[in-house]
Amino acid sequence: MEQVHPAPHDNARLVRRLLLLVAAAFVFAFAMVPLYDVLCEATGFNGKTAGGIIRDGFAVGGLKAGTAPTPAVDLTRTVRVEFTGTVMPGLPWDMRPLTISLDLHPGEMQQVSYLVRNTSNREVTGQAVPSVTPGQAAQHFEKIECFCFSQQTLGPGEAREMPLAFIIKPEVDRNITHITLSYAFFSTDGQRETLTSAREVR
Amino acid sequence: MSSVTTTHPVEQHAEYHPGGLLRWLTTTNHKDIGTMYMTFALIMFFVGGIMILAVRAELFQPGLQLMKPEFFNQLIGVHALVMIFAALMPAATGFANWMIPLMIGAPDMALPRLNNWGFWLLPPAAFLLTLPFSLALLGFGDGAIATGWTFYAPLSVQGGWGVDFAILAVHILGISSIMGSINIIVTIFNMRAPGMTMMKLPLFAWGWLITAFLLIATLPVLAGAVTMLLTDRHFGTHFFDAAGGGDPILFQHLFWFFGHPEVYILLLPVWGLMPHVLSTFSRKPVYGYKAQVYSFIAIGILSVVVWAHHFFTAGMPIPALIYFMFSTMAISLPLAVLFFCWIATMWKGAMSFETPMLFAVGFIVLFGIAGLTGLILADVAADAQYHHSYFVVAHFHYALFAGGIMGVMTGVYYWLPKWTGHMYNETLGKLHFWLTVISFNLTFIPQFFLGLAGMPRRIPDYALQFAEFNAISTIGAFILGLSQLLFAWNVWACVRGGKKAESRSWEGAEGLEWELPSPPPHHTWEIQPQIK
Amino acid sequence: MEQPFSNEDLERRRAASRRLGWLIAAAALLLYLAGLFIKR
Numbered sequence: 001m002e003q004v005h006p007a008p009h010d011n012a013r014l015v016r017r018l019l020l021l022v023a024a025a026f027v028f029a030f031a032m033v034p035l036y037d038v039l040c041e042a043t044g045f046n047g048k049t050a051g052g053i054i055r056d057g058f059a060v061g062g063l064k065a066g067t068a069p070t071p072a073v074d075l076t077r078t079v080r081v082e083f084t085g086t087v088m089p090g091l092p093w094d095m096r097p098l099t100i101s102l103d104l105h106p107g108e109m110q111q112v113s114y115l116v117r118n119t120s121n122r123e124v125t126g127q128a129v130p131s132v133t134p135g136q137a138a139q140h141f142e143k144i145e146c147f148c149f150s151q152q153t154l155g156p157g158e159a160r161e162m163p164l165a166f167i168i169k170p171e172v173d174r175n176i177t178h179i180t181l182s183y184a185f186f187s188t189d190g191q192r193e194t195l196t197s198a199r200e201v202r
Numbered sequence: 203m204s205s206v207t208t209t210h211p212v213e214q215h216a217e218y219h220p221g222g223l224l225r226w227l228t229t230t231n232h233k234d235i236g237t238m239y240m241t242f243a244l245i246m247f248f249v250g251g252i253m254i255l256a257v258r259a260e261l262f263q264p265g266l267q268l269m270k271p272e273f274f275n276q277l278i279g280v281h282a283l284v285m286i287f288a289a290l291m292p293a294a295t296g297f298a299n300w301m302i303p304l305m306i307g308a309p310d311m312a313l314p315r316l317n318n319w320g321f322w323l324l325p326p327a328a329f330l331l332t333l334p335f336s337l338a339l340l341g342f343g344d345g346a347i348a349t350g351w352t353f354y355a356p357l358s359v360q361g362g363w364g365v366d367f368a369i370l371a372v373h374i375l376g377i378s379s380i381m382g383s384i385n386i387i388v389t390i391f392n393m394r395a396p397g398m399t400m401m402k403l404p405l406f407a408w409g410w411l412i413t414a415f416l417l418i419a420t421l422p423v424l425a426g427a428v429t430m431l432l433t434d435r436h437f438g439t440h441f442f443d444a445a446g447g448g449d450p451i452l453f454q455h456l457f458w459f460f461g462h463p464e465v466y467i468l469l470l471p472v473w474g475l476m477p478h479v480l481s482t483f484s485r486k487p488v489y490g491y492k493a494q495v496y497s498f499i500a501i502g503i504l505s506v507v508v509w510a511h512h513f514f515t516a517g518m519p520i521p522a523l524i525y526f527m528f529s530t531m532a533i534s535l536p537l538a539v540l541f542f543c544w545i546a547t548m549w550k551g552a553m554s555f556e557t558p559m560l561f562a563v564g565f566i567v568l569f570g571i572a573g574l575t576g577l578i579l580a581d582v583a584a585d586a587q588y589h590h591s592y593f594v595v596a597h598f599h600y601a602l603f604a605g606g607i608m609g610v611m612t613g614v615y616y617w618l619p620k621w622t623g624h625m626y627n628e629t630l631g632k633l634h635f636w637l638t639v640i641s642f643n644l645t646f647i648p649q650f651f652l653g654l655a656g657m658p659r660r661i662p663d664y665a666l667q668f669a670e671f672n673a674i675s676t677i678g679a680f681i682l683g684l685s686q687l688l689f690a691w692n693v694w695a696c697v698r699g700g701k702k703a704e705s706r707s708w709e710g711a712e713g714l715e716w717e718l719p720s721p722p723p724h725h726t727w728e729i730q731p732q733i734k
Numbered sequence: 735m736e737q738p739f740s741n742e743d744l745e746r747r748r749a750a751s752r753r754l755g756w757l758i759a760a761a762a763l764l765l766y767l768a769g770l771f772i773k774r
Contacts, residue, residue, distance in 0.1 A: 009392035030425025186445030552744040
């Protein structure tokens, strides 16, 4: 009738544009990785704590550089801090906090320690990753000294007290009365254990 | 919606047509490719169905009777992957291939060779996904992916090589879907009949257009996420590994940035075809065409900004929780517009209840339940209780079985006379509908109550107090599964023969596809119709 | 195609769907009103 064949459209151009969109979406997925880290550290999502010590490309603290301890101590209230820890599969250690919980005033510095023991008969290196709950408290939880700042190596059967010094900054929200600090200790030696190769997990 | 001034241009080209298998391997004809997509989807629907019947059989009684928990975990994950990527999505693409050129007056899809390739990537991908089951039977490896379809790290980083197979399969399925989407967008933008403006485009094409854009925007993000998973597993990266400074929660964000739009990717084609069916059997024009188009667009946009409601319980700051709760609830507004338009299309219409109409009305009611239970889950406070329980399982099966599969069946019964040139067996079709609806509810209503009572999903065993409802649910599931054999039989019989279908197979049907004979010749609309 | 419906039949169906529409609307309104009286 009016047209025997469809009007010649530039299909190739539209296809190129759509492929560009596909590529952009793929790149976006990878851009999310650093963006997500920045966002988490800035807001305390996921309990990433403030402190600002970045070592070996591993961000232990947040965006803020480690500042001198705030002198002011808020004596009008106390916060209960509870300590816990887990050893991840593949690391033949056990750990327990020597202080289970502690009442403190925001702003005062406290020191506690964990007892960590190597249950195997070889030398093993591990890395502790901290997490603070609730997440809103994370950015006000400032670690002055922590065994999680570096990798720890324990000889065969060795046990060690690992210290931790910290301050809950007085800026922490008044609604927060309980804070839990949790450590996950990971093996940094060799291959990551998989469920299939680690038959004992079954 | 649009009037047409032309007779059917029927003219067979003298071109090379190989016979037998080679015809299907090499075809670039949109009708052939559409048929292959639909057939593949039907086969995989039964494959995924058998898997979940094995799961339901295990859940018939408390305790472990039939299988080890590892195998149970593999079955639920592969069931979901098969149903989503190998049954529902290919079925929707099959509809698009068959119907979009016919409905917009185009001679074929814009990129026919790409189209052929897009289909033939699917069978190898499905093979890869299910291969680890057979390998495990032969003593190699320990079976298919056992993480559930969501691949959550760190479990997926630690899992056996079923995970690698699934990652590869998802990559191939993703490439196939992206090629299909590009083809559909180019076809709709460049191949419409003269005079068919975007606001005269059939709603089915509109639904698919939004779906195609969502696929292009989100599938590469899934591809990126599973690529990171692969490098975490084998190449020493630490994207999701907390020991190396990564974060497993990041995986959930990336996955659901794709995963939530995926729900609408599965449903938009169905929402697109629904008004055609409702209008045909109500003998009334579609109500609120523009409102439906704008709702599709609004849902498409909203769907990419609400992903975190899938893991409220993973821990998020309160403002983020509140944002994701309210944005999720906001989706119910354009959806309510769609529901209103569907109902208003039927209102005051001379309704008759052939099988497609029964499925359409059943879809509206049951999909409504999916929407309302979704609102309950969108509530942060309530979700803390219902998260990862059978309430969620029942909710998304109302969305994806009653909304997705029953919507696809609506379309199949509606267009089957057009595709095959024969009427299907109406009595059998009605029987199939009633058996499906009753057994579907028998399967999933008990699961709502199991979820409310606290039964967690993805666990092969359960406490004694859940026994009765699980038994009912299993009985329902087996009736549901067996009734689908009626559907397969009915389709097969209709392909083989039956009462001759007229070109306008239904009394009230409107649209360009009904101007063509049933079945349409191999090449159609080579002279494009002029739309006024 | 099914046997074409007679004009009276189509008219009867139109009336039926209109009545059913009002009925469902009334039921929905009643549910809504009942909801106002549910105390938590």
